[in-house]
Amino acid sequence: MKGSVIALERFLSPARRIAEYLDGNLVVFSREAFASAFRDSPWIVAVMATGIATRAVAPLLRDKWHDPAVVVVDPDLSFAIPLIGGHHGANDLARRLAGLGAVPVITTATDRSGKESVEAAATRAGCSILNRESTLPVNAAILDGEVPIYTVSGPSMVIAGPRVAILFRKGEYSVGIGCRRGTGAESVREALEKAFEMAGIEKEDVAIYASTVKKAHEQGIIGGVRALGGTIVFLEDSVLAAYPPASPSRAGSVGLAGVAEPAALAVSEKKELIMKKTVFGGVTVAIAR
16 A cells, blocks of 8 residues: 655655655645545555645544654655654654755654654554553653563563563464353353354464453463463453443453453454354454454
């Protein structure tokens, strides 16, 4: 998918240089130009005044995880200013434009301090960020000092607090698991394999497994995930509560509205449920992406 270089008609000559340099699509500025690029482009270079670009993108903004990176460049190619998504591609895009003589005007605090943000570390490691809300406190801590990075090889389980950023190797799917107390590992493994067959996916397609922290003692869940070579995280009630289940649940016995569906959605990237909660004996499985 190509990015877009949007320019006022009087600035098409420098915009064409940028589009050729970045292998992007050249678009003449119009009322619809930014809206179309927001839908179809991973990045946007706007060759115009910063004020014009700001007013154009403001009504289109959702959040930093979904918006394209936006960089503003003046028509003399003197400066490249990351406007939106500094940690999500705009800073790197501005640095690339230095090849055309533009000075990157970087304003994100970690980059200005010469330190690597959580988002940059995830990109470098080829990972996704599981708990995106953690990036604010962790990036703030990075500014104040060194933040250690721990590598956990699977099979494994992780219990972490809200100020710990969890990065996981990219995979399209996340799996939420619930079970009756005392369910064995073999039953959990078999349930997961049946769920994968129903959903038409392979275990290698799964990035992460998740359940409630109230099930962290269940050796059946731990053993079943371990048998498939996966990594499981156990989520606090407040995290699960942010994702009300689409299907009725008996999770009220542990004080929750649901386990499998909320867990799958909480650790997914696109927040799309592809398999609703399905019961396999004493095991409940849901799959999201």
